[in-house]
Amino acid sequence: MTKPRSRRGGGRPTIADVARKAGVGAITVSRALREPGRVSEDLRRQIQEAVDELGYLPDPNARALASARAEVFGVLVPSLTNSVFAEVLRGIYDSLSDSSYRIQLGNTHYSGLEEERLLQVFGPQRPAALIVAGIDQTPTSRRLLETAGCPVVQVMETGPDPVDMMVGFSHFDGGKAATEHMIETGYRRIGFIGARMDPRSQRRLAGYRAAMEAAGLFDARLITTTPVPSSVTLGRELFRDALAKVPTLDGVFCNNDDIALGVLFECHRASIAVPKTIGITGFNDLDMMEVAFPSITSIRTPRYEIGRLSVAMALAAIAGKRPQEPVVDLGFELKCRESTAR
Amino acid sequence: MTKPRSRRGGGRPTIADVARKAGVGAITVSRALREPGRVSEDLRRQIQEAVDELGYLPDPNARALASARAEVFGVLVPSLTNSVFAEVLRGIYDSLSDSSYRIQLGNTHYSGLEEERLLQVFGPQRPAALIVAGIDQTPTSRRLLETAGCPVVQVMETGPDPVDMMVGFSHFDGGKAATEHMIETGYRRIGFIGARMDPRSQRRLAGYRAAMEAAGLFDARLITTTPVPSSVTLGRELFRDALAKVPTLDGVFCNNDDIALGVLFECHRASIAVPKTIGITGFNDLDMMEVAFPSITSIRTPRYEIGRLSVAMALAAIAGKRPQEPVVDLGFELKCRESTAR
DNA sequence: AAGGCAGATGGTAGCGCTACCCATGACGTC
DNA sequence: GACGTCATGGGTAGCGCTACCATCTGCCTT
CATH class of the missing domain: 3.40.50.2300 (Response regulator)
Structure with a gap:
């Protein structure tokens, strides 16, 4: 009974089927669907009925080809x-x-x-x-x-x-603000710990450096980074490295919260008092920062x-x-x- | 000099341009690109040259329309x-x-x-x-x-x-295995803490229940769930609820690792000894589980x-x-x- | 030598939709 | 009454590609 469909189309109704059923031109169906305001109330309803009955869904590929826009x-x-x-x-x-x-x-x-x-x-x-x-x-x-x-x-x-x-x-300002906060709180030997070091991390590091230099506290040995992707595990390891390099470390600004969490856990494990012996600041302010014990200072990013x-x-x-x-x-x-x- | 392009196409070369340049039919270009084996070595090279010179990239929308497959x-x-x-x-x-x-x-x-x-x-x-x-x-x-x-x-x-x-x-087996592990380790009043409770969480809960019942330890009051999306914060809150409900709780199987982390932090905060007073098991084994202090037992999922x-x-x-x-x-x-x- | 067959290439006809342009009628303006 | 203008609808001609089928060549059968 149904009219034979072409070889390719899976038998789905096309805009022509809708047009036939609604007794209008194909272009009018197209308009009714895309710019309803330009089609009269009557036809719009009629077309909508045909669309619903046939279960018509426009083919996005054909649309994209015809309009040169996907x-x-x-x-x-x-x-x-x-x-x-x-x-x-x-x-x-x-x-x-x-x-x-x-x-x-x-x-x-x-x-x-x-x-x-x-x-x-x-x-x-x-x-x-x-x-x-x-x-x-x-x-x-x-x-x-x-x-x-x-x-x-x-x-x-x-x-x-x-x-x-x-x-x-x-990110520069973020890194600077975090570092300045630690300086104001009284930390002096503040390390920077970062992983991945993509351009955004680099700018946070630059902000850290600017703040440290402005306070006369900068020391290149305080910086510990790696190109390896960031993780909590890595945070722990980098913190160990940083501490081995600078035993007098009294704070760390972490490139991100994963790193900060790794640092916190290592402090727990090594019985290093936070914030007394070591202060920690993260970056991004993930959900868990507030819940951590102790809760972790961070830069909330939108x-x-x-x-x-x-x-x-x-x-x-x-x-x-x-x-x-x-x-x-x-x-x-x-x-x-x-x-x-x- | 360039021949005028149609109104719609942004002036990008089409398969016809490539065909003209290579001195072959459009369909041969199409084949050379999709089924190189079906075109002679000579033409293939010729076509490739034309493609490179023109910077031709096939239009995926036209392809999808013509072949009915994106x-x-x-x-x-x-x-x-x-x-x-x-x-x-x-x-x-x-x-x-x-x-x-x-x-x-x-x-x-x-x-x-x-x-x-x-x-x-x-x-x-x-x-x-x-x-x-x-x-x-x-x-x-x-x-x-x-x-x-x-x-x-x-x-x-x-x-x-x-x-x-x-x-x-x-997930049923996973929940069961985690719970059985805790039972074997000696925990008795093992709570289940879960958020979101999508179908997978439900099946983990079912696994928990099966294990607890098999050991004669099941008690509905041990289960604390919420439809709220999971988070570390929520883990802390649900653990507080669970503990208020069942003060004799000596372990928790957490629906996922976020929850487990929240529980761990709350234990730190409330000075509850882990694993001595409370045992914790998570689910999924995120990176941080191994680094946490104490490190958290979890089910590693592939x-x-x-x-x-x-x-x-x-x-x-x-x-x-x-x-x-x-x-x-x-x-x-x-x-x-x-x-x-x- | 006629027929068959496989491999390589091309022509045609769409795929389902929309851009562009035109037709129509109702209404206003002078 | 001739001429615009606006709102509404339709016809035509593609968009750039590939499915299908035809053609052509060379080579193998018999």
């Missing part, structure tokens, strides 16, 4: 397991869940080359927007972003020269908000409403807790 | 911030990074309705494969998966009735491997090589540590 947000993060990016992603997803945009997520593994490769994969799809972590793209990546023909939001950091838009905060706002800005740009100020600094907050309360 | 893996997870799924994702990404498949990631927020919505969005795209977390799909979701027309892998758990394929382990294998199975199925056994149980491992060593 309803896809491309998102590039350097790591999936780093919970910092997980929360940015959560913000992105929450802001996009009401829309029909799909999200294509790429993992750059902190590699510029991998980022280039992924942009090369994303580009030809003509995504509706691109959200990328970081501001230190390679020249090739930057060119790919500039020629992507869609809004681009760089997130996590702020800087002077956005490809298009930026949402983040200053990760979720960065995700939300990046999408809001991208959607506004898609709608033609470019923001007055393309770079938004969401700031951070120093959370003073027991680990530096002496 | 080079996209659809992945559905219930949470982005739960590091358990982050590691599954990492496995998926690592296994797919050499291929040209893109990954579309959906976040179901532990909601069956949201899962249905996302499947409805993914379906019309004709993805190459679908990977979904969990085995408790709604009837609608199940139908959508069955009619997706592509390989489907359910991950994280094993069960008797796969939609297509499954990779995971038994999260990364689940991600890897799910992709391997999907790719094999795409290539027409269906596995002998569609359900793969990757097991788990009990990691005995200081938190239950008395």
